[in-house]
Amino acid sequence: MDTQPVKAATRLYFTTAATTALTAAAFIIDVTYIRPSQLSSKQIWFGLLLGVAALYTHVSLRADYIYYRRMAKHGCAPPKRIPDDPTGIRWILSIATAIKQNSLLERISQLLLEMGHTFQHRIFPEWNISISTDEPENLKTVLATRFDDWDIPRHRVRGFHPVLGYHSIFTVNGPEWQHARATLRPAFVRNQLADLERFDLHARKLLAKLPSRNDAQAVVDLQDLFSRLMVDTTSDFMFGQSTDLLGSADADSLTFVKYFDASMHKIARRARLGWLTQLQGDKELDEQGQGAAGAAAEEKKDQKEENRYVFLDRLIDTGEPDDVVRDQVLSIFVAGRDTTTSALTSLFLELSQRPDVVHKLRDEIGALGIEDPSSASQPPVALNSREAIRDTVLPRGGGPSGEEPVFVPRGTIVRYQPWCMQRRKDLYGADAEEFRPERWETIRPTYEYIPFNAGPRICIGQQFALTAIAMTTFRILQAYQHIERRDDRPPVRKLGINLSMLHGCWVSMTPA
Numbered sequence: 110m111d112t113q114p115v116k117a118a119t120r121l122y123f124t125t126a127a128t129t130a131l132t133a134a135a136f137i138i139d140v141t142y143i144r145p146s147q148l149s150s151k152q153i154w155f156g157l158l159l160g161v162a163a164l165y166t167h168v169s170l171r172a173d174y175i176y177y178r179r180m181a182k183h184g185c186a187p188p189k190r191i192p193d194d195p196t197g198i199r200w201i202l203s204i205a206t207a208i209k210q211n212s213l214l215e216r217i218s219q220l221l222l223e224m225g226h227t228f229q230h231r232i233f234p235e236w237n238i239s240i241s242t243d244e245p246e247n248l249k250t251v252l253a254t255r256f257d258d259w260d261i262p263r264h265r266v267r268g269f270h271p272v273l274g275y276h277s278i279f280t281v282n283g284p285e286w287q288h289a290r291a292t293l294r295p296a297f298v299r300n301q302l303a304d305l306e307r308f309d310l311h312a313r314k315l316l317a318k319l320p321s322r323n324d325a326q327a328v329v330d331l332q333d334l335f336s337r338l339m340v341d342t343t344s345d346f347m348f349g350q351s352t353d354l355l356g357s358a359d360a361d362s363l364t365f366v367k368y369f370d371a372s373m374h375k376i377a378r379r380a381r382l383g384w385l386t387q388l389q390g391d392k393e394l395d396e397q398g399q400g401a402a403g404a405a406a407e408e409k410k411d412q413k414e415e416n417r418y419v420f421l422d423r424l425i426d427t428g429e430p431d432d433v434v435r436d437q438v439l440s441i442f443v444a445g446r447d448t449t450t451s452a453l454t455s456l457f458l459e460l461s462q463r464p465d466v467v468h469k470l471r472d473e474i475g476a477l478g479i480e481d482p483s484s485a486s487q488p489p490v491a492l493n494s495r496e497a498i499r500d501t502v503l504p505r506g507g508g509p510s511g512e513e514p515v516f517v518p519r520g521t522i523v524r525y526q527p528w529c530m531q532r533r534k535d536l537y538g539a540d541a542e543e544f545r546p547e548r549w550e551t552i553r554p555t556y557e558y559i560p561f562n563a564g565p566r567i568c569i570g571q572q573f574a575l576t577a578i579a580m581t582t583f584r585i586l587q588a589y590q591h592i593e594r595r596d597d598r599p600p601v602r603k604l605g606i607n608l609s610m611l612h613g614c615w616v617s618m619t620p621a
């Protein structure tokens with residue numbers, strides 16, 4: 110017989126009886142002996158506090174009991190649990206400290222390793238359990254084979270609403286998501302790879318900002334330049350008009366970027382801190398984020414370009430309402446800018462410390478192909494999550510061996526960590542964390558490598574991003590023979606919605 114439900118039931122009944130008795134005794138002692146007289150407001154608050162604590166303990170233990178009972182019924186075994194943290198308070202504190210120290214990814218990697226790659230924990234004040242996993246079989250199930258059992262979690266949707274709106278491909282699920290995906294798809298089939306000259310135009314503008322032969326000692330922040338490059342390229346493809354941040358940007362473009370940056374910063378914070386930040390609205394965020402994209406879409410309505418395929422024109426032609434158009438346009442910027450900037454920055458940070466790879470790549474530049482070797486150990490979307498919308502099962506992670514299936518009740522959040530998985534030594538070898546592009550000559554990973562996600566919700570802009578990365582890398586390595594990191598501070602990765610470098614990516618570059 111499975112002992113977990115019995116243990117959980119014992120815990121539930123014993124603790125409920127004990128906390129009720131203690132709460133009542135504490136209150137009676139207070140009223141009768143410590144502060145006798147008429148019931149004061151302090152005593153009422155004290156009583157309420159004790160009552161809430163007892164109720165919370167009861168509800169969370171009951172949730173545990175129901176979980177273990179249903180798990181046993183489904184023939185599954187529970188994943189290991191973070192020890193000594195029944196309420197999830199320690200979890201919140203340790204995560205908050207790790208975020209503050211910019212070491213969250215390392216902390217979660219370590220936990221996944223210690224706990225066997227799938228574990229359960231609580232996040233105070235929720236009483237449902239959460240599951241974390243970096244197990245490829247589980248990700249295959251969540252993202253592909255049992256796709257219909259999972260949604261984008263509600264906490265993420267709530268965090269993104271103020272900026273991306275209610276129709277964004279990132280804030281909808283089910284049929285609404287299918288509709289959003291079908292609306293966006295033509296933009297990524299028709300115009301992307303065909304227009305290499307347009308990618309090149311922006312890559313060349315970037316070159317003009319890099320150190321010249323007369324200025325070889327200059328030091329530049331590549332992260333900042335890549336970010337501008339991606340705004341210029343994306344706006345050009347999507348609006349038919351580039352923001353030209355690498356050229357002569359006008360005041361409107363600069364305003365758009367300023368608002369966009371502020372909005373991204375805030376939604377990252379809201380998404381990470383969850384319910385804490387969502388208790389209060391954010392008027393400034395609403396005005397900044399949606400206002401800027403709305404203005405761009407509105408302006409564009411009057412100036413269609415007849416000769417070029419421009420995504421915004423086609424989107425307007427679909428007859429979708431203005432707020433839908435605005436939400437999708439802004440989503441493309443959110444999806445495309447910081448992810449691709451992150452991939453390019455990670456790549457050049459590695460290159461700036463690996464002259465041997467730069468040398469080899471310059472030799473092989475013709476055969477570079479479309480690949481981004483840095484996305485293996487530094488995937489821009491480092492952490493992600495899904496919410497079960499019905500009772501379901503993960504194939505691995507349960508029981509002491511971690512090999513048994515795990516029951517997942519409806520409403521459970523499963524967090525998955527491409528950053529941790531793509532550095533697993535048991536999957537990628539002892540040198541998993543090392544930048545070694547040659548590894549791609551022999552390995553063909555499937556669900557162990559998901560920088561662009563997988564399954565029906567796989568990144569729709571993958572080819573766009575890879576083309577931009579390949580074109581930029583190609584042009585830079587053609588023009589420069591040495592790239593050298595110029596920063597005495599250790600490289601610190603900052604986790605927002607995407608990974609970025611806290612201090613940028615400062616390098617000097619020697620023209621070829």
Ligand code: HEM
Pocket residue numbers: 278279290293343440441444445446448449452488489490493494559560561562565566567568569570571573574
């Ligand atoms: C290296 C660069 C990029 C990386 C690593 C990346 C990664 C991802 C990931 C992990 C997702 C899944 C998010 C989720 O469902 O939780 C995603 C979705 C998406 N990406 Fe990308 N992305 C990149 C570049 C781009 C670009 C350049 C665009 C557009 C210009 C884009 C457009 C999208 C869209 C629209 C979705 C939503 C797809 C859906 O929900 O059906 N991405 N991307």
